Amino acid sequence: MSREQPLLVVENLVAGYEPGLPIVNGASIHVEAGEIVAVLGPNGAGKSTLIKAIAGLAPISGGAVTFDGRDVTRLPAHRMIRAGLAFTPQTENVFASLSVDDNLQLAAGALAKALRAGRVAATYAAFPDLARQRRLPAGRLSGGQRQMLAIARALLVAPKALMLDEPSAGLSPKLVEMVFARLADIARSGVGILLVEQNTRAALALADRAYVLVQGRRRHEGPARALANDPMIAALYLGGVEIEGAPR
Amino acid sequence: MTQVLVDGLMSGVLIGLGAIGVTLTYSILGFANFAHGEFISFGAYATLMIASGISALVVGSDQGIGALSISPAVIAASLLAMALTAGLALALDWILFSRLRGKSAAISVVMASFGASMAIRAALEFAFTSRPTYFSRDLEIARPIGLGLKATPDQIALITVAAALLIGVHLLLTRTQIGRAMRAVSENQALARAAGVDVDATIRAVWALGGALASAAGVMLGLLVQIRPFMGFDLLLPLFAAAILGGIGSVPGAFAGALIIGFGEAITVELAGAEWRAAVAFLILIAVLIIRPTGLAGRPT
Amino acid sequence: MTFDLVGPIAYASFFLVIALVNALVCLGLNLQWGQSGLFNVGVAGFVAIGAYASALLTTPPSDSHLGGFALPIAFGWLAAMACAGLASAVIGALTLRLRADYLAITTFGVAVVVQLVALNAQKLTGGAFGVAFIPRPFDSLGATPALYNLANLGLIAVVVGVVYLALERLVRSPWGRVLRAIREDERAAMALGKSPARYRVEAFALGGALMGLAGAIAAHFIGFIAPENYTSSLTFQVWTMLIVGGSGNNLGAIIGAGLVWALWTVSGLAIAGLVPASFEARAAALRIVAIGVLLATMIIFRPRGLIGEKATVSRHLD
Numbered sequence: 001m002s003r004e005q006p007l008l009v010v011e012n013l014v015a016g017y018e019p020g021l022p023i024v025n026g027a028s029i030h031v032e033a034g035e036i037v038a039v040l041g042p043n044g045a046g047k048s049t050l051i052k053a054i055a056g057l058a059p060i061s062g063g064a065v066t067f068d069g070r071d072v073t074r075l076p077a078h079r080m081i082r083a084g085l086a087f088t089p090q091t092e093n094v095f096a097s098l099s100v101d102d103n104l105q106l107a108a109g110a111l112a113k114a115l116r117a118g119r120v121a122a123t124y125a126a127f128p129d130l131a132r133q134r135r136l137p138a139g140r141l142s143g144g145q146r147q148m149l150a151i152a153r154a155l156l157v158a159p160k161a162l163m164l165d166e167p168s169a170g171l172s173p174k175l176v177e178m179v180f181a182r183l184a185d186i187a188r189s190g191v192g193i194l195l196v197e198q199n200t201r202a203a204l205a206l207a208d209r210a211y212v213l214v215q216g217r218r219r220h221e222g223p224a225r226a227l228a229n230d231p232m233i234a235a236l237y238l239g240g241v242e243i244e245g246a247p248r
Numbered sequence: 249m250t251q252v253l254v255d256g257l258m259s260g261v262l263i264g265l266g267a268i269g270v271t272l273t274y275s276i277l278g279f280a281n282f283a284h285g286e287f288i289s290f291g292a293y294a295t296l297m298i299a300s301g302i303s304a305l306v307v308g309s310d311q312g313i314g315a316l317s318i319s320p321a322v323i324a325a326s327l328l329a330m331a332l333t334a335g336l337a338l339a340l341d342w343i344l345f346s347r348l349r350g351k352s353a354a355i356s357v358v359m360a361s362f363g364a365s366m367a368i369r370a371a372l373e374f375a376f377t378s379r380p381t382y383f384s385r386d387l388e389i390a391r392p393i394g395l396g397l398k399a400t401p402d403q404i405a406l407i408t409v410a411a412a413l414l415i416g417v418h419l420l421l422t423r424t425q426i427g428r429a430m431r432a433v434s435e436n437q438a439l440a441r442a443a444g445v446d447v448d449a450t451i452r453a454v455w456a457l458g459g460a461l462a463s464a465a466g467v468m469l470g471l472l473v474q475i476r477p478f479m480g481f482d483l484l485l486p487l488f489a490a491a492i493l494g495g496i497g498s499v500p501g502a503f504a505g506a507l508i509i510g511f512g513e514a515i516t517v518e519l520a521g522a523e524w525r526a527a528v529a530f531l532i533l534i535a536v537l538i539i540r541p542t543g544l545a546g547r548p549t
Numbered sequence: 550m551t552f553d554l555v556g557p558i559a560y561a562s563f564f565l566v567i568a569l570v571n572a573l574v575c576l577g578l579n580l581q582w583g584q585s586g587l588f589n590v591g592v593a594g595f596v597a598i599g600a601y602a603s604a605l606l607t608t609p610p611s612d613s614h615l616g617g618f619a620l621p622i623a624f625g626w627l628a629a630m631a632c633a634g635l636a637s638a639v640i641g642a643l644t645l646r647l648r649a650d651y652l653a654i655t656t657f658g659v660a661v662v663v664q665l666v667a668l669n670a671q672k673l674t675g676g677a678f679g680v681a682f683i684p685r686p687f688d689s690l691g692a693t694p695a696l697y698n699l700a701n702l703g704l705i706a707v708v709v710g711v712v713y714l715a716l717e718r719l720v721r722s723p724w725g726r727v728l729r730a731i732r733e734d735e736r737a738a739m740a741l742g743k744s745p746a747r748y749r750v751e752a753f754a755l756g757g758a759l760m761g762l763a764g765a766i767a768a769h770f771i772g773f774i775a776p777e778n779y780t781s782s783l784t785f786q787v788w789t790m791l792i793v794g795g796s797g798n799n800l801g802a803i804i805g806a807g808l809v810w811a812l813w814t815v816s817g818l819a820i821a822g823l824v825p826a827s828f829e830a831r832a833a834a835l836r837i838v839a840i841g842v843l844l845a846t847m848i849i850f851r852p853r854g855l856i857g858e859k860a861t862v863s864r865h866l867d
Contacts, residue, residue: 279650280650280653280654282590282657344845344849347849348848348849356848358588358590358650358653359588359788359792359844359848360844360845360848360849362590362785362788362844363785363788363789363841363842363844363845363848364841364845365841366781366782366785366837366838366840366841366844367837367838367840367841367842367845368841369837370834370835370836370837370838370841371834371838373830373831373834373837374831374832374834374835374838377830377831378830378834481781484657485654485657485658485661488654488657488658489658492651492654521669523665523668523669524665524669526661526662526665527662527665527666529658530658530659530661530662533654533655533658534643534655534658537643537644537647537651537655538643541647541648541651
């Protein structure tokens, strides 16, 4: 489906926790519906702050964020999900002391009452492993399952776009494969995905497009395959990643 | 010695009602609210005032029901007082604590709560003087209730009410959206926001709940012992000790901690005399901090 | 003519003595809070420890309480510092490795328990009757209040002056700089190889020792102490003094003490003079309401106090 404007547009965003000390220095990115976009870059480049700022969890001092045609720059974080933009933070992305079911029921609270039961059931259908462990406190799930719960929680409200902060963190390569395969499925269903990643190899294998962020600004962008095969970029910023005929 | 069981239970339940509010505000807002004791005192005095108003208007409403010393006026008044105390808690947050959130050092809020607690306590003293007063002059006789235990009708009634309240709180926290939101915000505020929870509204709900429960504790304490301006303040140490013993943020933990302290106090009173009561909470606190600072339900902060 | 001046002189010097004693407690609190960021909610307890330690060691034998060692006053004062300092060190070592406000709660507990012991351990502390006949400095002048007060004022002013100068030296010393660095950014300080816990315990102990000293000085000046002197009201007053004067600043601590004590005294006089006796207790309560509101207001609008802290660590690098 084509749109006049991409689903998520970030223009010249300036953001940081200390006033006058921005971490994100005028970054511009966009994400279309159904595409997977990765944000890469060295440590401290501001990737995490960028995605948090879009989600409303880091203070924005300049620039604009437009989602689904609507200016959401100043929208409070908890309204984002109602606007259709979901966010999964990096570590601590589930409520460990709440049960799996509680985690999902809580997310359902963002929906109209009539829709809740249906969406929870649909989520359990899509994540049968979670359904089996619904009474378990989320803190007792394995790393991979926790990541799945985090994603399930974000998807429960059927968002138009999903943002993830380092979804591969702390996961074994096999689990990363599983999680990323899931993300590919989600994108295929029309949801736009933005992910910040430290694991550049896997991210470029998954994504359609990627940006490289350096010192809070966009330095490079392009189709994932092109970036992956560009040795200069790989050597400079991506820790020398080589991708042989990246499968997709 | 078996009387210790009854006294300990009453004490524990009372401390528990207050400790629940303390542990929730402590874990969500990250500070020890020294004004929480005043919610207890305020609740008792508010009930007293409203009850006398009611009994002036409705003849006979100040007579104890059956064998209880508790009158319909007091019952109605205590419900109203719970709402008023919830309002006091909300007002205090709005006027004072919310202005200090995020901006200044966390410890400033504690200091402010200390100042607020002195102001409220002194205001109560100003309005009611420091003379102890009572809900009713009826003397209660302890009657055997089985297992060699004795309890007054008041004690039995209040334990039942407290149990109902605690079950209600448990259901609220585990079965309702707002309850889930409270637990979520208590664990991880940023994640709660990302999940769509209105954190500010949830914080207000926590204050209201804490205030209402503290008010109930105040009425209970007023009925069982007496009403005086320092009644809540004197409970502060047991409240904090119970919350820390149970593990900050854990409501079941706070209640368990409260029971332990309640029984500890009752045993101490039996063995060493009533005046040493307050030392128990302190000793338990020190023990917890040495052995296991995260408490029973220990969630690392 | 001279007779008319004696009364006011006696009163003014009495006022100043108490103001200076409060200032000393405030200086101790400033070291704990202003310099090290440690929140002591049980100030009254540490003051009491010092007062009782000194009292019990220096009083003549008595049936009503432990003691009767009849040791010299100076010894009592030193013992007060040692006892209060030791108690602070123990409490500090226990709680400073934990969350910041666990210290607040624990010190609060200390104050409660100290008052409890003072009130109930009758054989030890004299219970509610307290300890009397505490030896007073310049006791020979006792017959003339003005001279007695003035002499003690001189003594106490010297003590406070010495403490103030010592603290100012300490603040500018390497030790003081590390302490403030720890307060501002713990991790950076740790990266420099400084153990935050050790510095904090030291600061806390020293501050506590000063509080104990103040308690002892007041005890010997008045000659009599009782548990009711050491309630949360005292803790609250001292905190207000520090907040009003400016935390982090030793001069601010002294000025804040003077100011708040003046407010307290003036309002006390106003109450006694203007308010009918039956209403006095209630008016006194109103005074506390006012101070409580003052404290909360200062925290919100002028957290740095009237004087505030002079710049940051770097200023003292000259």
